[in-house]
Amino acid sequence: MLEGKLVSATLLLEIGNTAWKLARYHQYQTPEFLSKGYGIDDLFNEFEKLEFDELAMANVGPEEHFERIKLYAETANKVLFEARTSSGFGIQHCYSREASLGVDRWLTLLLAKSEQTAAIIIDAGTAITLDVIDEKGQHLGGWIAPGMHLMQEALVRKSTRLRVSDETPTELLGSSTENAIHLGCKASLNGFVEQALVAAQVRLTQAGEANTPKVWLTGGDVPYLGNPLLPDDNDTNSAFLERLKSIEQRPNLVLEGLAVWYQQVNKIKAG
């Protein structure tokens, strides 16, 4: 009997609110990052360059993205898998409506569960999110706030005289509107992370977590964390910098979670 291809080539796709990311799936290994882009049309161009027969995706953007990809998959003869937040998979939800938890956040919980660790997860993308999960897989909750660009955009959109620029100020306090906004938003972002680490640890302790949690950091806004303009010998700053240094940066955390999901779904399918 002629066997079909035993191993199919699978792509992993994360669609965020701003960017999409593609990786190649390898069984029991960290996904191999391929590319990142903005806009769905670019994504279809990217598909043309890649060889694959399965696509596993997670989308936090509009449903329309999924519909277009589904149509593409049907036409191009690709097997499509879509991860959606659901019950099971060893996660106990704290949301009363579990489906309203973003699939990107849920996938990072799945990753923590698969690594059998308590985790404090910060994703600094379009939005900055915190998620906390204990070793047993109980989601203890999280936070959502606007990311760096969204904060700046909101100020510009809702005001008359505010402007932003892409340049990174070299002063500690802004002496122009652009600098004042950049520095203010960056301070908010850092404040989020600083407070998140404290609140997460408190909540884990309350929940009886005995083991040290992993702290994972991901997202396009990571370069804004820490403030090199504050003196190193300042106690508050140096404690925060030390904490940041001890944090594990995992740039493709959601894709890693998607790989775990895909692996588990295939195992279930195989019986």
Ligand SMILES: Nc1ncnc2c1ncn2[C@@H]1O[C@H](COP(=O)(O)OP(=O)(O)OP(=O)(O)O)[C@@H](O)[C@H]1O
């Ligand atoms: N070319 C671009 N077009 C639009 N926004 C951009 C671009 N480059 C960077 N950004 C900004 O960078 C910020 C972080 O998004 P990033 O591209 O790093 O993706 P991300 O961290 O994966 O976020 P998400 O998963 O929410 O899309 C966004 O708030 C966005 O405004």
Ligand SMILES: CC(C)(CO)[C@@H](O)C(=O)NCCC(=O)O
């Ligand atoms: C919070 C974001 C935008 C982060 O990407 C996403 O996870 C999302 O749309 N979540 C839905 C709301 C929630 O998680 O409570």
Ligand SMILES: [K+]
């Ligand atoms: K994200």
